[in-house]
Amino acid sequence: MTQLALVIDLNVCVGCHACVTSCKEWNTSGVAGFLSDENPYDKDPTGTFFNRVQTYEVGEFPCTETVHFPKSCLHCEDPPCVPVCPTGASYKRKEDGIVLVDYDKCIGCKYCAWACPYGAREIDEKQQVMKKCTLCVDRIYDQAIPEAQRKPACVTACPTNARLYGDIHDENSEVSVAIRERGGYALMPEWGTQPANHYLPRRKGVVAIDADQVSRIDSPLNVDGKVPGTLAALIAEAQAMADRPAGGR
């Protein structure tokens, strides 16, 4: 089984909103119709977006840290929004695990939005149907574009490569390795929704290193029978060997 997903690295996201604008551009121009806006150039502009970047401050001044947090549909493996839909407009694709809305079947009752703890769904106020991230389903399979570009628009737009895309059920995929080896986690795990999208945590700039990690245990300069010394000791030893008078042997 395939489960396509995004893995978002909060350690490198700089909060530039390029994923937001790229998402909006691609999805408002697509076959499924526009994403409507109201007062886009006026007071209180509002509109339909699949993806938002939020900002949080962690800690207390002066020890604070800014976390930019991109938020879109997490394509849950057990999506609570799907079974509640009375028309079957909300569904999860078996072949790739993408959660989609059939805009031709949606009656705009908003019950799925109530059933999503993440607030990932937004109603299109003009078309009056529920919309959400499609993982650019109209792009990732498009044979007409170069293979390297067959990724969600937000992924190709990210200037810091904070957004990884792939199959989290394939244990060797880039996203699976990232989740496994870089502490990938899911949002609100308490509700058992099993979000497919994962986040990689912020990492501190401090690295803990032990002394034996900086000295070469298998150094060719080591003398048998002696305990391998510290880097400084090895350098001193090498210095001593070099300082030996030539032809003294």
Next chain:
Amino acid sequence: MHPALSVILLTTLIGVAQGLFLALYAIDLGASLDLIDRPVTAFFVAGAALSVLLCGLGLLASFWHLGRPERAWRAATMWRTSWLSREVIVLPAFTASVFAYGFASAIGSPLALWIGLLAVVFCIGLFVCTGMIYACLKFLQEWASPLTLINYFLLGCASGFNLATLLAALLAPRFTEPLAVWAIGFTTVALVVRATMLARNARLRPISTVQSAIGVKHPKVQQKSQGAMGGSFNTREFFHGRSPGFLRSVKWAFLVFAFPVPAVLVWLGATEDAVLVLAAAFVVQYAGLLAERWFFFAQANHPQNLYYQAIS
């Protein structure tokens, strides 16, 4: 949550219709078993007609809630998984069976009692569906409780028996007092359940926190921007936008006007045989129920709100 007037009207109107029908059927059953005297046929016919009318109004209100009402028929398809879909099926089924019951009663058909029994099944089913629409959303902790179902049932019965008391005063005065006793009984038990709900909800501790929402395990996390300045669907649909003081006022308003005031008015109206007082009792209780339902929605705190705590 932002309380939608359409859903408030739907749930309160069909609640009255269901309670009214149960009152009619209880009397019909008692009369058929020779336990009580049989009131005039007009009482059953008028009651069924009123119940159908209230269901129709509720249905109309529910259409008003939809973004695409012309596609409403599609909502009957996912009954295997969706409580909303089940309600969409059971509500017309209940309405139709009450209509058939009224018609059978009007022509004096012996089948009326059996059609009524079918309507009772649909009636209970409708209470379950309506309640479960809210109770099944487990992360809306204020709703995720059996109390939600019991509350819908009891408030429907309280207001329905209240209306039945008024109807009896007009068409079958002999039944005014017994129905008044039942209406007051349901109202009293409903108050106990609603108070229990309020006490339970006041003690709730949110399971989701901003820490679990963004996955940063630091005791101090503060939102600085939500990604949009002019609001979004997320800020409009999930926040009631009123002050805590306003919420408290609505709570006390419904605790007074949905329970004790109508109970006293029903008692006065039934003992003094004053139709106008009984009418006032129903109107006051219905108004109280509108406030109760508004509060029911407003009090529910959606975990998505954790992502919308600051604009910028």
